[in-house]
Amino acid sequence: xxxxxxxLPPLDWLRSFEAAxxxxxxxxxxAELGLTQAAVSQHIRLLEERLKTxxxxxxxxxxxxxxxxxAYLPHIQSAFATIGSSTAELFEPRAVQxxxxxxxxxxxxxxxVPALPDLAKALPRIQLDLVTIHRPTxxxxxxxxxxxxxxxxxxxxxxxxxxxxxxxxxxxAPGLASGADWTSLPLLLVAGAREMWAEWFAASGLAGHPRxxxxxxxxxxxxxxASAGAGVLLGSRPLVDAALDSKTLVQLSAFELSSTSGHFxxxxxTARLTSAEQDFxxxxxxxxxxxxxx
Numbered sequence: 001x002x003x004x005x006x007x008l009p010p011l012d013w014l015r016s017f018e019a020a021x022x023x024x025x026x027x028x029x030x031a032e033l034g035l036t037q038a039a040v041s042q043h044i045r046l047l048e049e050r051l052k053t054x055x056x057x058x059x060x061x062x063x064x065x066x067x068x069x070x071a072y073l074p075h076i077q078s079a080f081a082t083i084g085s086s087t088a089e090l091f092e093p094r095a096v097q098x099x100x101x102x103x104x105x106x107x108x109x110x111x112x113v114p115a116l117p118d119l120a121k122a123l124p125r126i127q128l129d130l131v132t133i134h135r136p137t138x139x140x141x142x143x144x145x146x147x148x149x150x151x152x153x154x155x156x157x158x159x160x161x162x163x164x165x166x167x168x169x170x171x172x173a174p175g176l177a178s179g180a181d182w183t184s185l186p187l188l189l190v191a192g193a194r195e196m197w198a199e200w201f202a203a204s205g206l207a208g209h210p211r212x213x214x215x216x217x218x219x220x221x222x223x224x225x226a227s228a229g230a231g232v233l234l235g236s237r238p239l240v241d242a243a244l245d246s247k248t249l250v251q252l253s254a255f256e257l258s259s260t261s262g263h264f265x266x267x268x269x270t271a272r273l274t275s276a277e278q279d280f281x282x283x284x285x286x287x288x289x290x291x292x293x294x
Contacts, residue, residue: 014047017076018076019033020044020056021070022073053066053068054069097127097274099146100129100131101146102132102139102146110220113130123279125276146265146266155264158269163284166259167256168236168257169256170182171233171234171244172185172232173248174249175229177252187213188230190234196257223240223243223249232252235249
């Protein structure tokens with residue numbers, strides 16, 4: 001036979017109990033609630049009768065929680081806190097909240113900045129504090145629960161969600177690409193994980209004697225040089241997709257080298273995100289998750 005759940009005590013009885021238990025005084029509880037001391041005392045008496053349990057010990061001067069009342073109090077306070085936070089979340093006007101995000105400068109300029117109008121529509125009460133990363137040690141600075149990292153997804157002590165799957169393809173300015181053999185043109189280099197010209201030529205099967213040219217410490221700087229006609233860049237998709245769509249750059253080969261690397265949205269495994277950070281995280285994952293996958 002199903003167990004019958006007794007009806008909840010009236011809310012004003014529970015409010016009187018919580019205030020009296022927290023303040024250890026019926027008179028102080030009455031003043032806080034805008035009631036008379038007699039009303040608070042009656043609420044407590046009715047609650048005790050409903051529960052068939054003594055919640056307070058009456059002393060010569062004031063009251064003290066009985067063991068049953070002490071056990072009941074945190075549950076009532078937790079329930080009130082949940083009701084209060086849910087009411088504020090759903091019905092009270094929200095203040096503008098700032099979300100700080102660290103990201104490599106190339107990803108920030110080529111992926112995040114173009115998405116800001118969409119962010120303003122989707123989450124109008126969130127403003128972004130975008131911090132660009134230039135060196136790996138920049139990630140160690142305090143002040144940001146979320147960051148975007150480039151790699152294979154293994155970041156010790158951090159939870160990671162993939163945003164992009166990188167594919168590498170040679171690109172150049174339209175004027176530079178008009179020649180017959182682009183493999184003899186200067187190759188623009190990017191320091192770090194994207195210096196993969198040798199791997200691309202080996203995988204593509206193309207022969208040639210490419211000559212190296214300028215070297216850059218960020219992909220976005222190398223991309224600007226390619227757009228200016230300085231040489232051929234091993235373009236990282238999806239970072240170069242907008243430039244390919246606008247014909248600022250053109251793809252020089254149909255062969256794309258898939259990389260295990262990509263961009264990941266990460267947070268410390270022990271970090272607790274604010275509601276604004278959680279909203280931003282969900283928005284970014286829904287917009288970019290798996291971007292660039294074949």
